[in-house]
Amino acid sequence: MHIFANPARFLTIARPLTPWLGWIGALLIVAGSIGGLFITPPDYLQGDSVRILYIHVPAAWLGMAGWSGIAAASLMQLVWRHPLASVAARAMALPGGLFTAICLASGSIWGRPTWGTWWEWDGRLTSMLILLFLYIGYGALTSATSGRQSGDRIAAIYGIVGAVNLPIIHYSVLWWNTLHQGQSIGLTSSKIAPSMLWPLPLTMLGFTLLFVAIVLMRMRAALAEGKVEARLRRLANA
Amino acid sequence: MNHWPFVIAAYGITLIGAAAVTVQSLLRMRAAERRADALKDRK
Numbered sequence: 001m002h003i004f005a006n007p008a009r010f011l012t013i014a015r016p017l018t019p020w021l022g023w024i025g026a027l028l029i030v031a032g033s034i035g036g037l038f039i040t041p042p043d044y045l046q047g048d049s050v051r052i053l054y055i056h057v058p059a060a061w062l063g064m065a066g067w068s069g070i071a072a073a074s075l076m077q078l079v080w081r082h083p084l085a086s087v088a089a090r091a092m093a094l095p096g097g098l099f100t101a102i103c104l105a106s107g108s109i110w111g112r113p114t115w116g117t118w119w120e121w122d123g124r125l126t127s128m129l130i131l132l133f134l135y136i137g138y139g140a141l142t143s144a145t146s147g148r149q150s151g152d153r154i155a156a157i158y159g160i161v162g163a164v165n166l167p168i169i170h171y172s173v174l175w176w177n178t179l180h181q182g183q184s185i186g187l188t189s190s191k192i193a194p195s196m197l198w199p200l201p202l203t204m205l206g207f208t209l210l211f212v213a214i215v216l217m218r219m220r221a222a223l224a225e226g227k228v229e230a231r232l233r234r235l236a237n238a
Numbered sequence: 239m240n241h242w243p244f245v246i247a248a249y250g251i252t253l254i255g256a257a258a259v260t261v262q263s264l265l266r267m268r269a270a271e272r273r274a275d276a277l278k279d280r281k
Contacts, residue, residue: 022260029256033249048241055252098259106248113241210256217263224270231277 005082007223014216022213028206035199043196052110054199057185058207059103063131064166066096066211067159070138071166074159077152084219086152089159090142091218095211097135104128115179123176127169134162 036054043050069092077085107125108118119125141158145151173182184191185200192200 033253037245037249046241049244051245052248055249059252095259095263098255102252102255105251109244109248109251113239113244207256210260214260214263217260217267221263221267221270224267224274227274228270228277231274235277 005084007084010084011220011223014220018213018216018220021209021216025206025209025211025213028202029210030206032199032202032204032206035202040196040199046114049110049113050196052106054203055207056103056106056110057200058204059099059106060128061204062207062211063096063100063103063128064169065208066092066099067131067134067162067166069215070096070159071163074156077156078160086156087219087222088215089156091215091222093135093138093142094218095214097132097139099207099211100128100132100135104132111179117179120179122178122180123172124169124180127165127172130165131169134165138162 032054036051040051042048070089073082073085073089073092076082077089104125107128111120112118138155138158142151142155145154173180185197190197
């Protein structure tokens with residue numbers, strides 16, 4: 001990670017990488033969505049509503065991965081004073097929050113035909129909602145303290161403390177046995193039939209690549225804005 | 239119950255949300271990099 005500590009070196013890698021990640025991600029999302037919507041069979045119990053799986057699971061993964069990234073970057077900022085860490089953490093907040101909101105919205109839409117309700121205060125749904133509130137709080141905190149070093153430290157501490165919610169989300173389906181189903185996909189095994197599972201890795205990878213492209217674009221924007229601000233200050237003082 | 243309206247709504251929200259944040263990030267990046275380049279040669 002320290003090789004990216006130099007913003008100039010980071011930019012030489014990020015500039016060519018951004019469009020590739022964005023376009024490959026978009027193509028994979030389209031391929032996975034076509035597969036999930038038109039090629040896979042409907043579920044024998046849930047019918048066609050099961051097709052929401054192919055966007056709901058990547059959104060949930062990115063909501064949690066986004067906060068894991070914020071927590072890791074915040075730790076790097078506090079411990080190693082990595083110059084790009086706070087830029088990276090801030091860049092992950094909006095896409096992470098958006099995918100958390102998409103996860104909640106798509107889950108609610110999926111819940112209506114399968115559970116008969118739009119919302120239930122169950123462990124998984126409630127902990128995901130708390131994650132969305134954490135993102136909103138992080139966004140408010142970083143914009144309120146923008147440009148102040150103490151603000152960066154407070155945001156970093158908030159990012160690390162907020163990570164406490166991540167294991168609660170993960171284990172919520174085991175700790176509280178309510179409406180949300182248990183884990184059906186693991187690293188080595190899956191309870192979903194292969195004929196229905198194959199579009200999921202495509203949308204998972206596609207949305208992940210798109211997420212990374214969005215984060216890189218937001219980091220590049222923040223670095224360029226910082227450069228403009230510094231140059232204008234220098235010109236004003238000259 | 240016809241499930242397709244629910245499926246279409248979920249995909250619509252996801253694709254519109256993802257496209258909106260991608261376009262917003264792209265425009266912000268392009269504007270900021272253009273401004274930084276324009277100021278580069280000013281003494």
